[in-house]
Amino acid sequence: MTRRTVRIAMNGVTGRMGHRQHLVRSILAIREQGGLDLGDGRVVWPEPVLVGRREHALRELARRHGLTEWSTDLDAVLADGTVDVYFDAQATSARADAIRKAIAAGKHVYTEKPTATDTAAALDLARLARAAGVRHGVVQDKLFLPGLRKLKRLVDGGFFGEILSVRGEFGYWVFEGDWQEAQRPSWNYRAEDGGGIVVDMFPHWEYVLHELFGRVCGVTAHVTTHVPRRWDEDGKPYAATADDAAYGIFQLESGAVAQINSSWAVRVHRDELVEFQVDGTHGSAVAGLRGCRVQHRSATPKPVWNPDAPVTEAFRDQWQEVPDNAGFDNGFKAQWELFLRHVVLDEPFPWDLLAGARGVQLAELGLKSSAEGRRYDVPELTL
Structure with missing residues (x-):
């Protein structure tokens, strides 16, 4: 098996949903099963980079789960050319600006919903992502x-x-x-x-x-x-x-x-x-x-x-x-696996930022x- 590492900037994982469902029960669970088998001799290995505002919380979270990469500087993480995906589980009011930065940095985007606080902003994110040619998805776990x-x-x-x-x-x-x-x-x-x-x-x-x-x-x-x-x-x-x-x-x-x-x-x-x-x-x-x-x-x-x-x-x-x-399987993990396949293989993924805009x-x-x-x-x- 050939390992393909996908580095994911995970913003907001010190919160309840971001920590439990996205980090522990999705990304870490995929790692515990040996990665995501693509069925063609390759395995996707998700490598989380924890991002947030509270340094002590990030440090403790990384220690608890045996992770080494975390940062309170989102701009620096997005400037890192080895980071492939930006994930957002922040409070809604902070989400749209961070996603715009990620798109401008050429990162694929996966995000919790709502994607923005109003329809115009949510549609703008979808248009920016399409123009930038990045892959994008919205959590639709239910x-x-x-x-x-x-x-x-x-x-x-x-x-x-x-x-x-x-x-x-x-x-x-x-x-x-x-x-x-x-x-x-x-x-x-x-x-x-x-x-x-x-x-x-x-x-x-x-x-x-x-x-x-x-x-x-x-x-x-x-x-x-x-x-x-x-x-x-x-x-x-x-x-x-x-x-x-x-x-x-x-x-x-x-x-x-x-x-x-x-x-x-x-x-x-x-x-x-x-x-x-x-x-x-x-x-x-x-x-x-x-x-x-x-x-x-x-x-x-x-x-x-x-x-x-x-x-x-x-x-x-x-x-x-x-x-x-x-x-x-866990619904969050199941959709994460589909999104990772979308990033690596360009398989169809219908739950994109336009779908997120419909919810807003x-x-x-x-x-x-x-x-x-x-x-x-x-x-x-x-x-």
Whole structure:
């Protein structure tokens, strides 16, 4: 086997998502398996260069994982001709400027979403990357979840017949931070720092709906801040200026309707933290992070509304579990492997910066819809 080293500047890996999912469960996991086998006698060996603002955190992270390269000087790292890829998992407000620098330096770009704070900036990144001829991709991890892969299998196999509607429930209670530590960083709840559940989650819903059911062509949303006062990492109270819940209706090009509730102020009474129910003329399915259950029209019961008598049917027991039929790797790692193959072999990679811009656009229009109390068309984006 011939080893092809790909050096990756990883910016923002001292944060929860960048550290756990991208560094540990993706890049380091690929190294632990001996690299990425390309199937042609070559193995891609990812070599991370940790980048961030906090020197002590970078040094400790590198020590913990046996890595030797880290820097607080992004410009110097991007000027290094041996660095092939720039990856960004920073706070949203810092992302677009860093990606512009990386593109100008000729680096391939892989980034978390949202790619920018507004649609114009997100489209600008896509145009710059295309003009520079660099490869580019955006993390769209939920497409690789076992539950949604099973759901995609059902869609592709025609299980649903005509798809009528999609209903999604996402969220959990994020502690305020006063008597229990919050599970999310405080910047998530400050609009001035790029926080808010709409800019965080609507880009996810855009690509999930787009890839499984078709393009979103209209949006109506109600956005609110249910918990207006929270406590930060130092135990100090602050005003939550960003939205923590959003209730969206998405019109799909096919004519189907999707309704998705997103909330960091809801207590979980469902099997998984996110679930989608898809109803079609021939059958229905409920998919979560890992599981997926179905009910075909031939096995659909005949409930009768009768508020004067107790329910006699166990409705959940009337659904059938969809088998795995395959092994499912970590979704972040699976997409990293596809992106590395895209960089080295130029294999197709559809989840690019233009796809990322669609997510930013949907978030922007969702916020506008809520502020103005009206429905908005979602124009198709092009470069």
